[in-house]
Amino acid sequence: MQTCIFKDYQSLSIKVVQEIAQLVITKPDAVICLPSGETPRLTCTLLVEKAHAEKIDFSRVTFFGLDEWIGIPPQNEGSGNYFFYSNVFAPLKIARAKIHLFDGMADDLSNECRKMDLAIAAAGGIDLMLVGIGMNGHIGFNEPGTSPNYYSHVIDLDKITTSVGQKYFKQATVLGKGITIGLKHLLESKRVLVIANGIKKANIIKKMMEEEISEMLPASIVRKHFNAALMIDEEAASLYGKY
Numbered sequence: 001m002q003t004c005i006f007k008d009y010q011s012l013s014i015k016v017v018q019e020i021a022q023l024v025i026t027k028p029d030a031v032i033c034l035p036s037g038e039t040p041r042l043t044c045t046l047l048v049e050k051a052h053a054e055k056i057d058f059s060r061v062t063f064f065g066l067d068e069w070i071g072i073p074p075q076n077e078g079s080g081n082y083f084f085y086s087n088v089f090a091p092l093k094i095a096r097a098k099i100h101l102f103d104g105m106a107d108d109l110s111n112e113c114r115k116m117d118l119a120i121a122a123a124g125g126i127d128l129m130l131v132g133i134g135m136n137g138h139i140g141f142n143e144p145g146t147s148p149n150y151y152s153h154v155i156d157l158d159k160i161t162t163s164v165g166q167k168y169f170k171q172a173t174v175l176g177k178g179i180t181i182g183l184k185h186l187l188e189s190k191r192v193l194v195i196a197n198g199i200k201k202a203n204i205i206k207k208m209m210e211e212e213i214s215e216m217l218p219a220s221i222v223r224k225h226f227n228a229a230l231m232i233d234e235e236a237a238s239l240y241g242k243y
């Protein structure tokens, strides 16, 4: 796995944007999976700026949203849907038909998973999957203990995820389950970028890179990928490689 360490969050985000833009320029019908959360926020802002400034055409790109909270409506600012639309899809005017997001309010969640898996297959697989890393080492909502053989699935969220997740919501919110694209999709993606910034991620980055690869630490599974890069700032890298 490639490791790229950047001076700060800004330079890390610029590099991620360059890679996404380059992909779309060389493959205008690229298939891209995006995460929500704090880490990708600046990437999204800079991507939209670059797309507008350089007139990069995103109209043929197919987008997938990595995960969603179950029971949280899309109008809620803490939802993945809200994040994706406000930060990327609305500003880039992406057509509805090109967007695949989980509906966390759906009655039939197995069907949501099936639809997502079929849509990824129909798109020809994911060209570029951008993911963050949770404080517990999760990727998307692939929580510790999740099999790397799963495609999309519904999961009981880890306590760390439900408590850290409060930061996305204006008021205290009951979080219990999530729906997520699986690690099997990640392993089958043509390119994976794991991004992390800030000192709070230093410990989990060290574990992800130095501990034995295990489904108890889902981020470590990314090390098995044939074309993945860890892109982190100096703070997130500050414990990794040191003893």
Ligand code: PGA
Pocket (backbone or CB within 6 Å): 036, 037, 038, 039, 040, 132, 133, 134, 135, 138, 139, 140
């Ligand atoms: P964050 O979330 O980007 O808000 O830190 C990362 C994650 O939980 O995957």
